[in-house]
Amino acid sequence: EVQLVESGGDLVQPGGSLRLSCAASGFSVSNNYMGWVRQAPGKGLEWVSVFYSGGSKYYTDSVKGRFTIARDDTRNTLSLQMSSLRTEDTAVYFCTKGVYSGRTPLMAFDYWGPGILVTVSS
Amino acid sequence: EIVLTQSPGTLSLSPGERATLSCRASQSLSNNFLAWYQQKPGQAPRLLIYGASSRATGVPDRFSGSGSGTDFTLTINRLEPEDFAVYYCQHHGGSPPVFTFGPGTKVDLK
Numbered sequence: 001e002v003q004l005v006e007s008g009g010d011l012v013q014p015g016g017s018l019r020l021s022c023a024a025s026g027f028s029v030s031n032n033y034m035g036w037v038r039q040a041p042g043k044g045l046e047w048v049s050v051f052y053s054g055g056s057k058y059y060t061d062s063v064k065g066r067f068t069i070a071r072d073d074t075r076n077t078l079s080l081q082m083s084s085l086r087t088e089d090t091a092v093y094f095c096t097k098g099v100y101s102g103r104t105p106l107m108a109f110d111y112w113g114p115g116i117l118v119t120v121s122s
Numbered sequence: 123e124i125v126l127t128q129s130p131g132t133l134s135l136s137p138g139e140r141a142t143l144s145c146r147a148s149q150s151l152s153n154n155f156l157a158w159y160q161q162k163p164g165q166a167p168r169l170l171i172y173g174a175s176s177r178a179t180g181v182p183d184r185f186s187g188s189g190s191g192t193d194f195t196l197t198i199n200r201l202e203p204e205d206f207a208v209y210y211c212q213h214h215g216g217s218p219p220v221f222t223f224g225p226g227t228k229v230d231l232k
Binding site: 035037044045046047050058060094099106107108109110112113114115 | 153155157159161165166167168169172173176178179210212214215218219220221222223224225226
């Protein structure tokens with residue numbers, strides 16, 4: 001059974017850093033594209049970052065240079081290192097797994113973790 | 123950058139009715155990488171439709187997706203009580219390739 005579980009959420013001051021982790025089970029993160037999507041309180045979904053199986057990484061403009069996505073194939077985990085945090089980064093962060101048809105990526109996310117809250121406030 | 127617009131913002135319907143949700147892209151989506159998600163309060167989103175019209179595993183056939191180019195539609199036939207939720211469309215594309223979500227449509231009880 002595919003499962004994703006996020007951890008590492010916390011209350012942090014503006015300018016601070018935080019590292020989110022996502023433990024995956026039931027599949028190998030190395031063979032899938034994986035992403036982070038966030039949702040500010042009462043707002044819609046916002047894509048944050050993606051890590052493709054081949055190693056390419058992409059970020060939404062608002063987090064470029066501040067967030068770093070990484071993958072640990074040995075531990076089967078995905079992480080998001082966040083620095084220079086701003087109040088507008090406050091959100092629930094979801095870890096997601098990409099959906100495939102055979103070996104063809106379909107550019108959507110079929111499994112989501114329950115989400116973890118990151119609060120940036122002084 | 124492609125912007126997705128969803129309408130209406132809120133759709134008030136009764137169980138058994140049909141829901142028609144629209145997602146419009148600011149440019150033609152040549153790759154048809156258009157997905158739909160359902161989200162209930164306090165829960166993670168659930169993938170319903172990918173590739174504009176293919177149902178994800180386990181999704182009931184009362185959910186259907188259609189469209190191409192700039193105009194896409196999610197139809198929910200015979201609304202069930204558990205279908206009242208917020209629905210988001212999502213696209214992947216551009217250079218560099220990014221994922222984009224629409225603002226969502228809330229389907230609530232009339």
